Amino acid sequence: MRVPTMDARQFIAELKTRGVYRTAALYCAGAWALLQVADLFFPILGLPDESVTLVLVAAGIGFFPAMLLAWWFDLTPEGVVSGSVAANSGVRQAPASAPHILELGMILALVVSVGYLYIERLQDDGATAPPRAAPGERPSIAVMPFVNMSDSGDMAYLGDGVAEEILNLLARLNELNVAARTSSFFFRDANPDLKQVAQSLGVGHILEGSVRRDGEQVRVSAQLIDTVTGFQVWSSTYDRHVGGLLALQEDIARQVVDSLQVVLSDSARQRLDQPVDIDPAAYDFYLRGRDFLRQQADEANLSTAVALFERALAISPSFAAAWAGVCDGVLGRYVQTLSTADFQRADAACQQALNLDANAIPVYVSQGNLYRVSGRYEESLAAFSRGLALAPATVEAYLGRGKTHAAMGEGPAAVADFDKAIQLQPNYWRAYNELGTFYFTRGDYLSALPLLEKVAEFNPDSDTTFHNLGSMYYMLGRVEEASRAWSRSVELTPSAETLSNLGSALFYSGDFSGAAQRYRQAIALAPDNYRYWGNLGEALRFLDDQAPERKQAFERAIALxxxxxxxxxSEPLPRAMLASYQAQLGSRRAALAYLKPLHQTGDQPISVLYYMAMASDMLGMDGLALDALAQAVELGYPPHLLAMDANFADLRSEPRFTNLLPAGKEKKQQ
Structure with missing residues (x-):
């Protein structure tokens, strides 16, 4: 028996007769309308974006059952009947005509368009979308560095400065979430897709622009982009005299706030509208100084920055931000040189900045760092907290406060602040560096290593990065990697600290003459740093013909x-080192005056315990020396370094000392 067949024309006619065309068109139109309603009202109702995707999935799943029902059943005046009955009711189907073909084409187009929308929506939801502020949440924005379009290549500081000042104005508004400068400026030379930037920084809007300077005229173009849609929310181009740059930055900040429809409090509006009267030339010097502060914190950059801030102050003596810049630059220099004159100068500059503007965020960050360095920890915490009250997303304040907690021995609070800084700026190398350094100083080298290696990824041309990484490798016993990292650091910028570390590596290997030479090079770069003079004295101690220079080195170290x-x-490390220096000069009474209070204090960091042990050993107090070394090793001081340390050669026959060495520890564990 022959099975009946149906050709394509008959099948199309059958679809039309059974009402499948009409059902498909109605279904697609209804799905389209439902999607538009969901996309519009679900966010208003506070439902997540995934809810719209679920509507699409449900509509897609329901399409095929609807077509099957349309094939088998039909709605007629007599009620619901079998589609086959309606199709074979005796009505002869007309052949396909032009209107019928047009009708079929329109239905197919509608089906395809809805299908395309469905696939596109699923693809968009499959990717990580930049966050959009939910009802009641603060809008989020990142300010990118403005591109330098000037004919002169040395004007890059101008675009960075304009962007940074706009960012600072916006960051003072509690009604906005503003990505910090170091995060947004991380993408300066990468030319990434804006959606990629938004996903990385967690913002819904991006402000970008360009600056072109021609003599005394400046053209600034700016545009605000919605990172979800990719559309411009606002854009404008300004032609101004260079003297109107500050007012222009304030105008752009207002335009951004208005475009985001942010409702500002009276105090926030007052901060945004507060007039600033600064000489254009002074402001230009200030921007140049900030540009040098953003670079590697070596002696040359810090001195150049300070000189530029001073030129700004020579024109505008009441420029508070420039005084804060002087404080930052000179304090950075003090950390390297330990020159008392540098500290006193930084202190005076910070105080002057605070007197001129008690609401300037950079002033409180500088003041907090200054208080921490001088041991005024409670005042330091108060200054950082004041800065965070003015701008809650100030990462430098979290880092400074974390370092203050660390200096106070409050480890969990320090880690919490460092983690908050990383959360706010996941691309900021300094945040990882501070947390890694915290773990390093506490002997937790395995926790510190991945953080410092991440710093090297973010900051591959920094001598400080490779200096810290070399120290990390050395403490882990990876001497060759440490030497390579330190050598790379010296290639980039010969810093005193790295040269001193290279000297210490030679000291542990028994090359005391080579170590002394490295220490002399470090002293040449930082003649007021007592640690380098002390290191030189320790190396010369093992060179019999250098007694006069050794005595001079220790005396200079003691004075500094x-x-x-x-x-x-309140800082214990210089006191422990003073006890060691005095002991090596044979001044027992002076050494004990520094040493006894340290033993009475209780828990001490590894570095302090090391010098306490050295001083005790030199004074013939072997028991106290071994106690301090045991505590240091327990906290994380590497036993392999202890085995190579010539400073404790006279203790190597002691069983307690032998048990601290790698072989002794292994034997003890067995």
Whole structure:
């Protein structure tokens, strides 16, 4: 028996007769309308974006059952009947005509368009979308560095400065979430897709622009982009005299706030509208100084930055931000040189900045760092907290406060602040560096290593990065990697600290003459740093023909360390080192005067315990020396370094000392 067949024309006619065309068109139109309603009202109702996707999925799943029902059943005046009955009711189907073909084409187009919308929506939801502020949440924005379009290549500082000042204005508004400068500026030379930037920084809007300077005229173009839609929310181009740059930045900040439809409090509006009267030339010097502060914190950059801030102040003596810049630059230099004169100068500059503007965020960050360095920890915490009250997303304030908590021995609070900084700026190398350094100083080298290696990824041309990484490798016993990292650091910028570390590596290997030469090079770069003079004295101790220079080195180290103690009386490390220096000069009474209070204090960091052990050993107090070394090893001091340390050669026959060495520890564990 022959099975009946149906050709294509008959099948199309059958679809039309059974009402499948009409059902498909109605279904697609209804799905389209439902999607538009969901896309519009679900966010208003506070439902997540996934809810719209679920509507699409449900509509897609329901399409095929609807077509099957349309094939088998039909709605007639007599009620619901079988589609086959309606199709075979005796009505002869007309052949396909032009209107019928047009009708079929329109239905297919509608089906395809809805299908395309469905696929596109699923693809969009499959990717990570930049966050859009939900009802009641603060809008979020990142300010990108403005591109330098000037004919002169040395004007890059101008675009960065304009962007940074706009960012600072917006960051002072509690009604906005503003990505910090170091995060947005991370993408300066990468030319990434804006959606990629938004996903990385967690913002819904991006402000970008360009700056072109021609003599005394400046053209600034700016545009605000919605990172979800990719559309411009606002854009404008300004032609101004360079003297109107500050007012222009304030105008752009207002335009951004208005475009985002942010409702500002009276105090926030007052901060945004507060007039600033600064000489254009002074402001230009200030921007140049900030540009040098953003670079590697070596002696050359810090000195150049300070000189530029001073030129700004020579024109506008009441420019508070420039005084804060002087404080930052000179304090950065003090950390490297430990020169008391640098500290006093930084202190005076910070105080002047605070007197001129008590609401300037950079002033409180500078003040907090200054208080921490001088051991005034409670005042330091108060200054950082004041800065965070003015701008809750100030990462430098979290980092400074974390370092203050660390200096106070409050480890969990320090980690919480460092983690908050990383959360706010996931691309900021300094945040990882501070947390890694925190773990390093506490002997937790395995926790510190991945953080410092991440710093090297973010900051591959920084001598400080490779200096810290080399120290990390060395403490882990990876001496060759440490030497390579330190050598790379010296290639980038010969810093005193790295040269001193290279000297210490030679010291542990028994090359005391080579170590002394490295220490002399470090002293040439930082002649007021007591640690380098002390290191030189320790190396010369093992060179019999260098007794006069050794005595001179220790005496200089003692004089400089005593000045540091006056700056920060609560810091134990210089006191422990003073005890060691005095002991090596044979001044027993002076050594004990520094040493005894340290033993009475209780828990001490690894570095302090090391010098306590050295001083005790030199004074013939072997039991106290071994106690301090045991505590240091327990906290994380590497036993392999202890085995190579010539400073404790006279203790190597002691069983307690032998048990601290790698072989002794392994034997003890067995």
């Amino acid at each position: 360390a005593e000045e540091v103690v006056q700056v920060n009386p």
